[in-house]
Amino acid sequence: MTRFLLFTSTAALLALPAAAETFRWAGTTDPQTMDPHAVNSTPVLGFLNNVYEGLVRRGRDMAIEPSLATAWEPIGDGAGWRFTLREGVTFHDGSEFNAEDVLFSYRRASSEEADVRSWFAPVSDVVVVDEHTVDILTSSPQPLFPDSIANWMMMDAGWAEANGAELPSRDTENFAMRNANGTGAFMLESRQPDLETVLVPFEGWWGEADHGITEAIFTPIQNSATAVAALLSGEVDMINPVPVQDAERVDANEGTRVIRGIESRVIMLGFAHDHETLRNGAENPFADLRVRQAVAHAVNVPAILQTNMRGSAEPAAQLVAAGTSGYSDANGERPAYDPEAARALLAEAGYPDGFAFDFSCTNDRYLNDESVCQAIVGMLAQVGLDVTLDAMPVSNYWPQLREDNFDMYLLGWSPGTFDAEHPIRFLVHTSGDRLGTWNFGGYSNPRIDALLPVMQSEIDPVARQAAMDEAAAIIQDDMAYVPLYVQPLLWGVRDGVSVTQRPDDFFILRWVELE
């Protein structure tokens, strides 16, 4: 009945002269929970960034800026960080935000049940100094700690306790999954999982709001053709993403356009470095550097960008996109497309007639992933490699990779911290329980392992960047991965709506401008 009442009351509102600006947008995935600590995924964190806030936040250019903390400084010689909290901030239910909430949010987000607990791995303790000062102590110097907690969102201790949501939970229902009480610019008005989530501006927000939205409605639309139709027919004001092949149509249509940007996600090829044999039983050629180099030269990245990405993406030379912090400007060159050189390298490695192997690929994870993989198979065939494509849904893909059941594979990586250290920690460091957890191919280089702690703890930015440059050069020389391109961001909007794209694919509602 409430929905019906809501419908009639908004209809009544629309009849009034005061302009009610309802903004409707659609995305492929419904944020599966409203709990900011339960799930570490882009749909959830991106959506909740509109409702909850962290101590710091990222601006339009991904730079860290003050949010619930107005200032922060290192304690002593790398013992931790002191955050000065903003005064006069209230949660949506009216209770005041203070240092106790920070301590509570730390305990909650670093608990066993929280998916985001890895952010707090270096934290040894959180100390409340006074009502508006908090010390976060770390076991080693963490120069980039503030950057790593931009998505650590603050929850009200009193609200969580009153509603029995002191901890995130996975196997029971929890109040915080369907309700929210943040400090952000928008409040959760109603939530029907998988159906519709309604946000309204928070009148008591500490910041300046100039978006002009009075109500924002999010609807998940899974089928991309339906989402495009909904945009073209004017039923929604914005969709994310627009399928690559529909971008021209949305642009050509009167009244809608595509906003193009670059996501921070790099698409790359990975190899079975440490396997004895290929899946077909033959000796593993990918242990040989020259074979990996041959693959790098055989793949025509500009052609992939032209045909599969319709010119929307950018080539990548490193595991992070240009512009990411720690990106190595000295190593910005990617291997040129050179089938002759590829053939020569293969011959030199002892495979003048090529060899046969399997190429594992997702078909529902990255933009046009399967068609890109098919193109790569064709390109490798031209240098004599007999590649069998093994494309599968992502839910089957990760288990296969974890079981070492692959020869060469496609991988996309978006650095959660927006820093070049992130992929090195997960993809390049020698595989272990906490580090190198996505290093499926078993690449291992002691120098990289030695450089990682420097990247994590070096306070001096010049020395840190030197470590970054050295690591980037080693990864390129060893051809640990072959970075291909940076995935594009394609959002569709109707005329009169302007939005800001952030490379982490977060949609920040307060940056929307309605004409």
Add this chain to the structure above:
Amino acid sequence: MLSYILRRVFQSVLVLLVVGLVAFAMFRFVGDPVDTMLGQERTMQDIERLRESLGLNKPFFIQYWDFLVRAVQGDLGISYRQGRPVAEIIAERLPATLELAAVSGAFALIFGIVFGIFTAIRRDGFAANAIMTLSLIGVSLPTFLIGILLIYVFAVELRWLPSFGRGDVVDLGWWSTGFLTQSGLVALILPSITLGLYQMTLIMRLVRSEMLEVMRQDYIRFARARGLKDRAIHFRHALKNTLVPVITVTGLQLGSIIAFAIITETVFQWPGVGLLFINAIQFVDIPVMAAYLMLISVMFVAINLIVDLLYVAIDPRLRTDGKGA
């Protein structure tokens, strides 16, 4: 009679149990839910701990047994994706699917019978031939394509009808209905046509051929000889006798309308159980997949059981404990 019913009920339960076993054996091939549940910064320990707590390390028949034990107690588990009880989610989504199925079933039945009679009576007319040809196109195009086509014509170009969703719904206790609001009714049109088109064609062709058959019977000829009006012959004498097989087929098709709703629901973002199932597959949400498959098989088994029992009621020869013979 009683022993026959008991035997059929027993067989039905057996079928259900086997369906469940096959389903649980298949879940391993759908993928591993832990990767989608944990973020990219998970450790190997996190993966192991989650597998352990979800019981994914156990052999599938043990997982199935655990599911059955809890299901018998009315607990269908917690969705991996939404973290809410599966029974609650399904109860929330079922009205959308049932309303869609009812409307498209009614659409298929009404238009199927009307067109069937029309094409039988005007066998060689232009309109009848046009309907037959169009229905052939309708039945050979995949549902997905028909849905997208309808969306582009009626939502994007003409802007008469919405392209997605269920419109505004009214909650009547635990049932949410789209029948009571204008936007809810309008939203039903395109998905119902998409879902019902195949069944409509089927019923239309069945009615047409039955009708042509009946029209050749002696009693129709005699009716004509008696000088009865065409209308009376067609509708009172011929139609009545064509409807028996139509009713049987319609009953059996009701189950497949609900099961086929998956594709239509995905195209129109219709918030029913079919869309829920697609979501569950992508996420490897095993409790939801299991509950949905059990629900659908219970439905099919129940419909078949009812049909079988109706036959027994109608045809005394099937009563084996029989005084009749």
